[in-house]
Amino acid sequence: MLILITYDVATTDEEGARRLRRIARACADYGIRVQKSVFECQLGPKEWVTLRARLLQEFNPDLDSLRFYYLDAEAAAKTEHHGTQKPLDLSEPLIL
Amino acid sequence: MPEIIQNVLYLTTPGLYIQRDHLTFLIERDGTRLLSLPAHHIESICIMENEITLTHGAMQLALEHAIPIHYLDEHGRLRARVTAIPDTSVTLRRDHYRAADDPTRCLHIAQAIIAGKLHNCRNSLLRGARETSDPTAKDALQSTIDALARLIQNIPDTPDLDSLRGLEGAAAQAYFSAFNHLLKQQQDPFTFRTRSRYPPLDRINCLLSFLYALVRHDCISALTVAGLDPFVGFLHAERPNRPALALDLMEEFRPWLADRLAITLINRQQIQPHDFILHPGGAVELTPDARKTILKAYQERKRENLHHPVLDQQITIGRHFFVQARILARVLRGDLPQYLPHIPK
Numbered sequence: 001m002l003i004l005i006t007y008d009v010a011t012t013d014e015e016g017a018r019r020l021r022r023i024a025r026a027c028a029d030y031g032i033r034v035q036k037s038v039f040e041c042q043l044g045p046k047e048w049v050t051l052r053a054r055l056l057q058e059f060n061p062d063l064d065s066l067r068f069y070y071l072d073a074e075a076a077a078k079t080e081h082h083g084t085q086k087p088l089d090l091s092e093p094l095i096l
Numbered sequence: 097m098p099e100i101i102q103n104v105l106y107l108t109t110p111g112l113y114i115q116r117d118h119l120t121f122l123i124e125r126d127g128t129r130l131l132s133l134p135a136h137h138i139e140s141i142c143i144m145e146n147e148i149t150l151t152h153g154a155m156q157l158a159l160e161h162a163i164p165i166h167y168l169d170e171h172g173r174l175r176a177r178v179t180a181i182p183d184t185s186v187t188l189r190r191d192h193y194r195a196a197d198d199p200t201r202c203l204h205i206a207q208a209i210i211a212g213k214l215h216n217c218r219n220s221l222l223r224g225a226r227e228t229s230d231p232t233a234k235d236a237l238q239s240t241i242d243a244l245a246r247l248i249q250n251i252p253d254t255p256d257l258d259s260l261r262g263l264e265g266a267a268a269q270a271y272f273s274a275f276n277h278l279l280k281q282q283q284d285p286f287t288f289r290t291r292s293r294y295p296p297l298d299r300i301n302c303l304l305s306f307l308y309a310l311v312r313h314d315c316i317s318a319l320t321v322a323g324l325d326p327f328v329g330f331l332h333a334e335r336p337n338r339p340a341l342a343l344d345l346m347e348e349f350r351p352w353l354a355d356r357l358a359i360t361l362i363n364r365q366q367i368q369p370h371d372f373i374l375h376p377g378g379a380v381e382l383t384p385d386a387r388k389t390i391l392k393a394y395q396e397r398k399r400e401n402l403h404h405p406v407l408d409q410q411i412t413i414g415r416h417f418f419v420q421a422r423i424l425a426r427v428l429r430g431d432l433p434q435y436l437p438h439i440p441k
Contacts, residue, residue, distance in 0.1 A: 008178075025118060028118070028120060028132065028134075029118050029119035029120060029134060030119070030134050030136065031134060032134075041134075042137065043136070044136070047136050087129065089131070090103060090137045093394055093396065094103050094104065094105045094106060094133070094138075094395075095106045095108060095124060095388055095391050096105075096106070096107050096108065096109055096112060096130065096131070
């Protein structure tokens with residue numbers, strides 16, 4: 001399934017900056033960064049359980065927010081991208 | 097069936113540097129970051145160039161995710177394979193070896209494999225005969241189609257592997273003799289005369305060999321994932337360093353996947369005579385750019401959906417390798433009476 005993850009992390013102090021780094025890292029481990037705090041993750045159930053638990057552990061519910069959008073194939077196919085930094089499509093042939 | 101679309105990572109450019117970055121592969125060239133790929137997207141890594149560095153960390157990441165790493169030479173031949181120590185069922189392996197030691201079971205499985213291959217060859221020629229308007233080509237194709245039909249009928253009567261291999265040889269000769277009639281463009285530079293390998297001696301053999309190598313790579317991966325030993329075959333005799341079971345499994349894929357793709361690439365002129373290097377002494381090699389073109393076409397073809405009759409659902413062609421390997425594993429376990437080769441309509 002394709003999951004869109006967006007987050008807001010309060011980075012007023014050193015602790016917030018740390019949470020931001022660790023949340024971004026968790027998302028980058030499983031998905032593709034499409035904008036600054038937006039990741040698209042193509043995951044199986046096992047990966048999603050792990051990633052979700054990791055994110056919920058890292059964020060501070062009193063200061064930060066996390067949003068998960070579950071996209072079906074139709075919604076994913078309807079996605080448009082305009083402008084710079086077109087993200088990599090991991091289902092395209094990977095030939096380097 | 098994993099829900100994630102997994103992909104083969106092909107590394108073909110000299111100077112690539114692949115290291116681990118947490119759970120992703122970080123790919124750099126000349127100090128510039130090219131890509132960061134999450135490991136769970138990768139099904140296998142295929143290294144096709146000497147001047148590529150894969151760090152020990154990246155290798156660890158691959159092994160943790162059960163991603164096999166294949167080292168191929170410039171013709172696409174498998175040179176080495178790095179896999180984690182398999183944790184797959186040892187009972188299945190024992191069943192596999194017992195079946196391979198039993199001549200009757202070998203023959204049954206080999207007959208199914210050859211039947212699949214010949215049906216697929218015949219279907220490919222039938223399609224060629226439908227599409228051609230040239231009466232000579234139509235006649236030649238039709239007579240080969242009839243010859244293949246007779247050979248298919250004779251398969252169950254073959255008493256042993258040697259006679260089956262003889263039948264297969266006759267069928268291959270008939271099939272390749274009609275092969276030229278499937279080309280609509282560039283017939284001259286791509287005329288097929290006889291099959292040559294190690295090294296290929298003309299362009300069409302060079303193209304076919306490269307495609308077969310890609311199919312073989314996918315068969316090895318699929319069999320390994322299914323818990324089978326790609327080196328112990330039924331139709332193909334065991335020889336050191338020969339992935340006999342992968343050669344068995346790929347038979348049914350050759351006509352409709354590799355041969356058809358070669359024909360398409362030639363007919364659409366995506367591959368042309370200048371894509372080949374003719375060496376003195378006769379060996380023919382693909383240019384690096386041509387290899388990339390073929391890889392791209394092959395990978396794109398594998399993303400197309402095709403109906404699988406056993407599962408009764410649409411799955412990508414790339415997943416058909418895994419399904420067929422699993423059907424074979426079920427036969428060896430005794431859960432299925434006979435191997436069912438995939439014969440696309």
